[in-house]
Amino acid sequence: MEKKIEKNSELSEIVGDQKEYKYGFVTDIESYILPKGINEDTVRAIWAKRGEPEFMLEFRLKAFKKWKEMKEPRWAHVDYPPIDYQGISYYSAPKAKKKLETMDEVPEEVRDTFDKLGIPVEEQKRLSNVAVDAVFDSVSVATTHKKMLAREGIIFCSITEAMNEHPELFKKYIGTVVPTGDNFFAALNSAVFSDGSFVYIPPNKKCPIELSTYFRINTEGSGQFERTLIIADKGSSVSYLEGCTAPQFDTNQLHAAIVELVALDDAEIKYSTVQNWYAGDPETGKGGIYNFVVKRGQCRGKNSKISWTQIETGSAITWKYPSCILQGDNSVGEFYSVALTTGRQQADTGTKMIHIGKNTRSVTISKGISADHASNAYRGLVRVAPGAENARNYTQCDSMLVGDKSSAHTFPYIESANDSAQLEHEASTSKISEEQLFYFQQRGISREQAINSIINGFCKEVFNHLPMEFAVEAHKLLTLKLEHSVG
Amino acid sequence: MLEVKDLKAGLDGTEILKGISLNVKKGEVHSIMGPNGSGKSTFSKILVGHPAYDVLSGSVTLNGENLLEMEPEERALNGIFLGYQYPVEVPGVNNAEFLRMAYNEKLKKEGKEEVDPLDFDILLGEKMKLLGMDSRYKERSVNEGFSGGEKKKNEILQMAVLEPKLSILDEIDSGLDIDALKTVAEGVNTLRNKDTAIILITHYPRILEYIKPDHVHVLSAGKIIKSGDFALAHELEKTGYDSLVQMAAEKD
Numbered sequence: 044m045e046k047k048i049e050k051n052s053e054l055s056e057i058v059g060d061q062k063e064y065k066y067g068f069v070t071d072i073e074s075y076i077l078p079k080g081i082n083e084d085t086v087r088a089i090w091a092k093r094g095e096p097e098f099m100l101e102f103r104l105k106a107f108k109k110w111k112e113m114k115e116p117r118w119a120h121v122d123y124p125p126i127d128y129q130g131i132s133y134y135s136a137p138k139a140k141k142k143l144e145t146m147d148e149v150p151e152e153v154r155d156t157f158d159k160l161g162i163p164v165e166e167q168k169r170l171s172n173v174a175v176d177a178v179f180d181s182v183s184v185a186t187t188h189k190k191m192l193a194r195e196g197i198i199f200c201s202i203t204e205a206m207n208e209h210p211e212l213f214k215k216y217i218g219t220v221v222p223t224g225d226n227f228f229a230a231l232n233s234a235v236f237s238d239g240s241f242v243y244i245p246p247n248k249k250c251p252i253e254l255s256t257y258f259r260i261n262t263e264g265s266g267q268f269e270r271t272l273i274i275a276d277k278g279s280s281v282s283y284l285e286g287c288t289a290p291q292f293d294t295n296q297l298h299a300a301i302v303e304l305v306a307l308d309d310a311e312i313k314y315s316t317v318q319n320w321y322a323g324d325p326e327t328g329k330g331g332i333y334n335f336v337v338k339r340g341q342c343r344g345k346n347s348k349i350s351w352t353q354i355e356t357g358s359a360i361t362w363k364y365p366s367c368i369l370q371g372d373n374s375v376g377e378f379y380s381v382a383l384t385t386g387r388q389q390a391d392t393g394t395k396m397i398h399i400g401k402n403t404r405s406v407t408i409s410k411g412i413s414a415d416h417a418s419n420a421y422r423g424l425v426r427v428a429p430g431a432e433n434a435r436n437y438t439q440c441d442s443m444l445v446g447d448k449s450s451a452h453t454f455p456y457i458e459s460a461n462d463s464a465q466l467e468h469e470a471s472t473s474k475i476s477e478e479q480l481f482y483f484q485q486r487g488i489s490r491e492q493a494i495n496s497i498i499n500g501f502c503k504e505v506f507n508h509l510p511m512e513f514a515v516e517a518h519k520l521l522t523l524k525l526e527h528s529v530g
Numbered sequence: 531m532l533e534v535k536d537l538k539a540g541l542d543g544t545e546i547l548k549g550i551s552l553n554v555k556k557g558e559v560h561s562i563m564g565p566n567g568s569g570k571s572t573f574s575k576i577l578v579g580h581p582a583y584d585v586l587s588g589s590v591t592l593n594g595e596n597l598l599e600m601e602p603e604e605r606a607l608n609g610i611f612l613g614y615q616y617p618v619e620v621p622g623v624n625n626a627e628f629l630r631m632a633y634n635e636k637l638k639k640e641g642k643e644e645v646d647p648l649d650f651d652i653l654l655g656e657k658m659k660l661l662g663m664d665s666r667y668k669e670r671s672v673n674e675g676f677s678g679g680e681k682k683k684n685e686i687l688q689m690a691v692l693e694p695k696l697s698i699l700d701e702i703d704s705g706l707d708i709d710a711l712k713t714v715a716e717g718v719n720t721l722r723n724k725d726t727a728i729i730l731i732t733h734y735p736r737i738l739e740y741i742k743p744d745h746v747h748v749l750s751a752g753k754i755i756k757s758g759d760f761a762l763a764h765e766l767e768k769t770g771y772d773s774l775v776q777m778a779a780e781k782d
Contacts, residue, residue, distance in 0.1 A: 476618075477581070478618050479618055481602065481618075482614075483620075483628075484579075486692070487603050497622060500671070
């Protein structure tokens with residue numbers, strides 16, 4: 044079966060054929076970089092530099108004010124030195140002479156970078172079934188398939204374009220799922236965010252192709268603070284995928300993004316992530332991305348559905364909880380996750396399912412794989428509000444340990460204020476053993492294939508929820524990352 | 531087919547096999563018997579290249595090729611099969627898929643085209659019928675939650691599918707009731723032919739009533755202390771290992 048699936052060039056490139064992190068290169072391009080540090084002037088400078096509408100200045104300054112009063116949270120099961128927020132540059136963009144009209148006007152170096160990464164930003168090379176928005180450092184450089192989508196009434200553009208071209212729609216939804224003062228990192232993002240993707244699917248429209256954003260951090264010492272906003276109007280549906288890589292630097296880089304999803308009545312949003320940010324040196328733990336991201340979806344309408352699928356293999360630290368607020372009656376939230384940590388990587392990830400509407404249902408399937416000296420924690424909250432009659436949740440979290448120096452942790456939280464709720468939680472921990480691998484070998488199957496097969500078996504339930512062409516590649520990515528850990 | 535010369539081997543620096551020589555020809559069934567701790571399982575693990583065990587000296591060739599230099603999977607692809615005493619459970623990996631993977635590796639080695647899941651399903655179904663295995667074992671994870679008897683049958687099923695040149699069956703009779711033992715033995719017998727060989731490792735002579743060996747060797751403290759034909763197995767049944775071990779000790 045698998046062989047018949049045409050390889051998706053985007054992800055097969057993310058995966059690559061080598062064990063080393065192959066996206067560690069830096070693109071040499073003239074960039075506009077804001078001096079390091081943050082204060083009110085920085086926020087104003089970002090606003091001015093980006094030529095944003097007036098209302099955005101207020102939005103940003105309000106967020107900045109809140110952020111200044113907040114303290115960085117430290118409750119996650121991860122360990123990192125204090126972040127110097129004055130040592131980060133909050134805005135970096137490839138220099139462009141004027142506003143980009145067509146793909147050809149994207150600076151050549153940037154186009155080359157995405158070519159090298161296998162992201163087809165040029166129209167003629169684009170994937171036929173995937174529309175791509177490419178974000179380079181802080182700026183969206185190219186969005187493909189725009190015209191075709193526009194004919195369907197679908198808006199797929201950079202967040203900058205959205206606030207300028209569709210201000211009413213933008214204002215109506217931005218910050219409504221993740222308020223500016225929601226938490227420390229959300230406030231920081233709201234104050235300094237640069238670009239990102241915007242999607243609007245009109246009523247009763249099924250988006251005919253996969254939408255995708257590809258994020259690339261290039262400049263050393265810059266943070267990446269992008270923002271994604273997806274709105275599925277009544278009766279519509281969309282499937283969206285994001286992919287991420289970054290160059291190899293010895294310093295840590297902060298990635299504090301926000302993703303907001305809004306599903307109205309009978310709408311469905313499927314959001315998939317394949318994250319392969321630079322993970323730092325596997326021996327010393329030096330460098331790598333701090334992936335501190337706030338992702339939240341709101342099932343605002345009745346019978347709506349939001350589904351998160353994430354394959355997390357990169358970053359020095361992954362700290363995020365893609366969540367669902369199940370507000371509409373009969374709404375459904377799903378979370379399917381594979382988090383792999385190797386070397387010195389750390390992850391504290393999971394989800395929050397907030398049941399508010401009646402007959403709301405949620406499913407959480409989490410698979411954590413931990414190898415070498417890595418640590419992997421699942422943290423999940425299921426909350427049932429007093430009015431959420433007949434809420435149901437099923438949670439399954441499985442951990443797999445490879446070697447004897449890695450660790451796995453589970454922190455489930457259940458808060459139920461309604462007696463009619465049915466909540467189930469299952470957990471397991473297992474190990475890939477030398478005996479299992481040898482058993483395969485004795486039958487003529489290589490260790491690589493053995494690991495592949497065991498991991499695929501372990502993650503099957505999650506891979507099944509990825510768009511098919513990505514599932515094969517995601518599984519290959521995991522195998523490659525694990526290969527040198529097991530033997 | 532298999533030539534073992536003065537093989538010394540061990541585990542964690544302890545010498546367990548203290549000079550074993552054995553010659554197995556095509557079409558033969560050899561039984562290696564011996565008390566617990568005599569080195570029977572070590573011998574089988576060494577032949578298949580288990581990484582925990584070390585060869586100290588001696589040589590092993592398979593059809594003239596140096597077996598000890600091959601990776602475990604290479605040995606398997608050259609036709610060596612180990613039927614496990616304690617088959618390994620692999621949760622999440624579908625039994626039929628596992629077998630198809632192994633079968634395809636063999637086909638690849640032979641320069642043949644891989645078999646697709648549908649054709650393989652038919653082949654597997656025939657082999658399972660032969661062993662009286664329920665077809666639901668196809669869809670279950672490899673050995674996970676199988677009873678002792680089903681695990682052993684599953685080993686023989688793999689042997690039947692892979693058709694190895696040399697099968698080493700390690701205590702394939704342990705933990706089996708008499709019916710299961712008969713089925714397993716019948717399965718092995720149908721796989722016997724003039725081109726393949728079997729090394730049957732066992733503690734109890736009982737299984738030899740069902741799978742009749744051409745040669746019987748008694749292993750004690752890492753050495754073959756006596757070799758003979760099927761009659762030796764009968765002798766052992768009467769006298770037990772102790773007297774044989776004692777006699778060997780006196781000879782030294």
